[in-house]
Amino acid sequence: MFAPLQNDTFLRACLRQATPHTPVWLMRQAGRYLPEYKATRAKAGSFMGLATNTDYATEVTLQPLERFPLDAAILFSDILTVPDAMGLGLSFQLGEGPKFATPVRDEAAVNKLEVPDMNKLRYVFDAVTSIRKALNGRVPLIGFSGSPWTLACYMVEGAGSSDYRLVKTMLYQRPDLMHKMLAINADSVAQYLNAQIEAGAQAVMIFDSWGGVLADAAFHTFSLAYTARVLAQLKREHNGVVIPRLVFTKGGGQWLEAMKQLDCEVLGLDWTVNLARARALVGENGPNAKALQGNLDPNVLFANPAQIEAEVAAVLGSFGAPHTDLTQTGPAQIFNLGHGISQFTPPENVDVLVRAVHSQSRRLRASQG
């Protein structure tokens, strides 16, 4: 049904297999920093108009690949499509973030929640298949979803928040309601990601964007446990091919030892994490060893080319000597930013970054002999 994969470096690194260079892609790589994205967005009229139109979603997903030799594509969509399908009424005000028309703030609202009919998310699965076809085997396609906790943050707050007061009030005051919502979110996310896999996604990533705002104990109870509940329900392979699962908790650097126990292949890391330490904790060999993805500060892309190259060298150097033995698995890195790329990024600096990752990581492997 789909063309054979030409560049499998990303998928191999996910499985901790050796690769000729360190694969690289960027969170939010299809986005507002690209003038061609803005042009398509203008044609579509609105963000959801863009995300729900298969042709537009395909077009913008491929745009960064036309410019830069990236090693993976990621579905163009939003992390909040699932609660939208639950009937919460997602919209995007221009210049502001996402907003829900009917936030979930009391027992009655929680009791009304249920796993949405996946047919309401058909536009996402259609986009996955369309993008996979358009990629024509160039690079693998990553599907994704928000984590149960991150969805709950938006569902309760109704929008972004600086203090997460409403969602945390529910968490501390009515943990029963929070657990009920998180269980529904987890089962919804699992169905959603499995449908993306069936539609053609070759890896899936869970964005726990707001896990890092939780207190230590609360993170384990209200975020990690429900990410684990999603993972337990995910397909391990599709048509005989393993589907790697990536988990990224922004601000989760202190919880890597607990995250090592997750049944997934890759942990994403933000820029606050020391890669050498993370590799020692969760990236070296052992039954639960994970590939690590990250973790350049997106603001490095506002520096000059030579400075960007130096920061790429620092991130590669911090991870340390790459694994090169083709006969076994070992420590593996997927280069990425530590968070989504800024809309103000000069596109030419992204080119500098991607090429620096490829050339420097090839040189590192060559110097290891």
Add this chain to the structure above:
Amino acid sequence: MFAPLQNDTFLRACLRQATPHTPVWLMRQAGRYLPEYKATRAKAGSFMGLATNTDYATEVTLQPLERFPLDAAILFSDILTVPDAMGLGLSFQLGEGPKFATPVRDEAAVNKLEVPDMNKLRYVFDAVTSIRKALNGRVPLIGFSGSPWTLACYMVEGAGSSDYRLVKTMLYQRPDLMHKMLAINADSVAQYLNAQIEAGAQAVMIFDSWGGVLADAAFHTFSLAYTARVLAQLKREHNGVVIPRLVFTKGGGQWLEAMKQLDCEVLGLDWTVNLARARALVGENGPNAKALQGNLDPNVLFANPAQIEAEVAAVLGSFGAPHTDLTQTGPAQIFNLGHGISQFTPPENVDVLVRAVHSQSRRLRASQG
């Protein structure tokens, strides 16, 4: 000149000496959640009108002590008084955060910066003396400042920021300018805190509120190194009494091993930190052992009294058995929130919290025999 201290539990805990209960105070304890604060604020006309008037600053500093049996007072002021004295023009728009009229965004602006004349900050030192007198020895008075890096964030951004793009662009593109600004900030903060000590502050705290937004390597170079530069210049004692120094990096939980090397007595911790782990890393005995301050999620104060008491028990339990041997130093905790108290907090819940810390921590000591 000042009345003798009646409740020295906070100062003793700072020095890792045994105390009959775990001392407690709350970041931003004099603030908008108190109706009496709002009344004084209304009389003063503006935030800076409040902060620059000795009588008003004294009045609001003492307000929470009239309500709750807190173990320390903290100077009412703002972390941005120092750049204001540098001539950047600090103001507070109603409902928004602080704003600088002339942010520091290029080489010319950095070259104009210098350590301000401390006479411009006389209103702060006058407030310290006035508050110390008004306290009449009830509890010790904590002075404070923003850290060099945190000041730089506001000085470059001109206001709060969600991505710190401008200040990080300068950091990555012109590290020379950033180092120059941070050196001036550090020397200014040191003079500022020493003057607070001379005016009557019995402990001083450095708020590195935005240290946690930095990448791992950048934190060490651009935040921690300049906090250390401040500490190196601070008075160790005043009139023969030791002046404890507290450092709080919000989001700094991954860097505790490096922060252990700081020449200070106490590290503040936000709610993401596991206290048992922090105690093992930096709170147990040894040449650089520190007292630990924190770390309840301020949103716990939106729960019910029994739930607040349970969360207090969890924080005390996470730190573990308190040190009780009066003949030597040992692990010590100062109870606090992990960040400033929310303006929406019901004051009666603060009372529940403070009393729970006292009664539970006394019980813990009694049960140890």
